Amino acid sequence: MNRVFSFFICIVFICVSLVLSDVYGQQEPSRLAPPASDTLGERLYRDGLLPSGKPLIGYIKGDLPAPGNSFTCISCHMRSGLGSVEGSVLTTPTNGRSLYAPRSNPPTLRPGMSAMGVADKGPPSPQPPPARPAYTDESLAAALRGGVDPSGRVWDPVMPRYKLQDDDMAILISYLKSLSSEFSPGVDAATLRFATVITDDLTPDRYQEHLNLLDNFIRRTNERTNHIENEVRNPRVKRQLMVSGRVAYRKLSLSRWMLKGAPETWRSQLEEYYRKEPVFALIGGVSGTAWKPVHDFCESNHLPCLFPQTDFPVISETDWYTLYPSKGYYQEGETAARFLNRCDDFPDSGKILMITRESREGIMLNDGFRDTWRAFGRAEPFTVRIAEKEFLSPERLALLVKTEKPDAVVIWDNTALPEAINSLTAPGIEPPNKIIVSSGFLDLKFMELNDNIRDITYITYPERLPMDEKLLEAYFFGAKPQGLKIGDGISKSAKQTYPLIKVLERALREMKENFYRDYLLDIISMGKDLDVPLYERMSFGPGQRYASKGCYIVQLGKGSRPELVKKSNWVIH
Known part of the structure; x- marks a missing residue:
């Protein structure tokens, strides 16, 4: 009985998928405006800027002006143009393939049944929009200006109406036709191709477990696809199951792009891999050095890169294609500045002595603190830089504290700690009110701090606390996680791979047959917060990277076996 009911649910789901496919449309519109206008159209769509450089003005709820650069098209319709879902609100696609195709009415389901074929539970699902004829250039221009679709239905009053000149309207319509008009590279009728990047500065034990987990995910996904191919006898039902994307995906493949030598040579190696085998996205990847060459390659090729394992991400407010687990060391520096800014006992004019090791780690910690501290309008810290092969002796640190008399000392170093910090309790030295260090940079050395210095020493800790994390390992991974070899515990690499697989599973399920790279990232941005083993919370949103x-x-x-005591919330506002 359960198998029959499950199969019935699948059939109902297929019917709904077919209707939604009609909603989004698949007809290829003709392009009337020259492709040269697409850059200007992109500015209109993404930034709300007219070709003249002035803000596009839209009008909402009748006559309320809304500058386009604060109410852009991508805010609701997303970068791919395939629309969005937030709660019970559905924003329809605005790409040409959808607009220039007629839209059918959604199916009528029996009362008490949802689109999944079971009784509704929880919040209501978004209601599919009603039928309408296909747009033409003329009817689309009229709708954008007046807010009425080809069937005569009035748009929602929060959708802006744009009083565009004919030339500007032609540029925008041309761009909408180009949005998500052809599948992205890396997909064909049978296979969706991925790759993962590994750099040769790592020993195999640093990345092999990550690769095992990715291979296991690919294998399990393909086994589900094979099961449907073998079990479903009805050719029409099988075809719809295979192409709907909600029940199964295309077969997945995973290539390993191994990068060798200096980072300056990685770009040419990546280009050669990509030339031989274009992929739909990079997933995971591990490097012990800067990720910037891979990041820049992905930006240039509009190639999504999901959750690479690196402590040195590129920090950017505008780059789009790489989604990092966190900001790495930069985030620890950022947090230290936020914490110090909120401390009631740190004076507005308080002096900071910041000691920075001239290494990748030290510089990122320094930059995170400095950028955040400046944003608060605070005075620049007095910064002492330690050359990469230079030694920070206890005597030197003590002399700096005696000379500068800081209210707080921020130390981004890992060579002479904790000995140097412990020396600040020696007779004749007046220690600062606060000392801040990085757990990521120090590893476990901070556990060796003397009892009499612990009360003024604060440690940035960008992960779940160990006592919390141990309790959750069985919850997240089970007693014997697939693809893992369990020894004394579950590795950090495995914990970083866990959210990647969860995010990818959901995104592939939601993509259906819309194999567009920007849509992959749009779907992830609409995802719910993740509760994961390594971090307290992972959250997503449009443009958040x-x-x-x-x-x-x-x-x-x-004591000799101290616990870590929280002195802040997970997010310090």
């Missing part, structure tokens, strides 16, 4: 946005400030408890 760092999923874990938090970091604790902790102190050491007393």
Whole structure:
């Protein structure tokens, strides 16, 4: 009985998928305006800027003006133009393939049944929009100006109406026709291709478990596809199951792009891999050095890169194609500045002595603190830079503290700590009110701090606390996670791979047959927060490219086996 009911649900789901396919449309519109206008159309759509450079003005709820650069098309219709879902609100696609195709009415279901074929539970699902004829250039221009579709239905009053001149309207319509008009590279009728990047500065034990988990995910996904091919006898039902994307995907493949030598040579290696085998997206990947060459390659080729494992992400407010687990070391520096800014006992004119090791880690920690501190309008810290092979002795640190008399000392170093910090309790030295260090840079060395310095030493900690994380391992992974070899515990690499697989599973399920790279990222941006083993929370949103946005400030408890004591929330506002 259960198998029959499950199959019935699948059939209902297929019917709904067919209707939604009609809603979105598949007809290829003709292009009337020259492709040269697409750059100007992109500015109109993404930035709300006219070809003249002035803001596009839209009118909402009748006559309320809304500058286009604060109410852009992508805010609701997303970068791909395939629309969005937020709660019970559905924003329809605005790409040419959808607009220039007629839209059918949704099916009528029996009362008490949802689109999944079962009784409704929880919040209501978005209601599909009603039928309408296909747009033409003329009817689309009229709708954008007046807010009435070809069937005579009036648009929602929050959808802006745009009083565009004919030339500007032609540019915008031409761009809408180009949006998500052809599948992205890396997909064909049978296979969706991915790759993962590994750099040769790592030993195999640093990346092999990550690769095992990715291979296991690809294998399990393809087994589900094979099961449907073998079990479903009705050719029409099988075809719809295979192309709907809601029940199964195309077969997946995963290539390994191994990068060798200096980072300056990686770009040419990536280009050669991509020339031989274009892929739909990069997933995961591990590097012990800067990720910037891979990041820049992905930006240039409009290639999504999901959750690479690196402590050195590119920090950018505008780049689009790489989604990082966090900001890495930069995030720890950022958190230290936020914490210090909120401390009631740190004076507005308080002096900071910041000691920075001239290494990748030290510079990113320094930059995160400095950029955030400046944004608060605070005075620049007094910064002492330590050359990469230079030693920060206890005597030097003590002399700096005696000379500068800072209210707080921020130390981004890992060579002489904790010995140097412990020396600040020596007779004749007046320690600062606060000392801040990085757990990521120090690893476990901070556990060696003397009891009499722990009360003034604060530690950035960008992960779940160990006692919390251990309790959750079985919950997240089960007693024997697939693809893992369990020894003393579950590795950090495995914990970083877990959210990647969860996000990818959901995105592939929601993509249906819309194989557009921007849509993949749009879907992820609409996802719910993830509760994961390594971080307290990972959250997503349009244009957000760092999923874990938090970091604790902790102190050491007393004794030889101290616990970490939280001194802040996960996110410090």
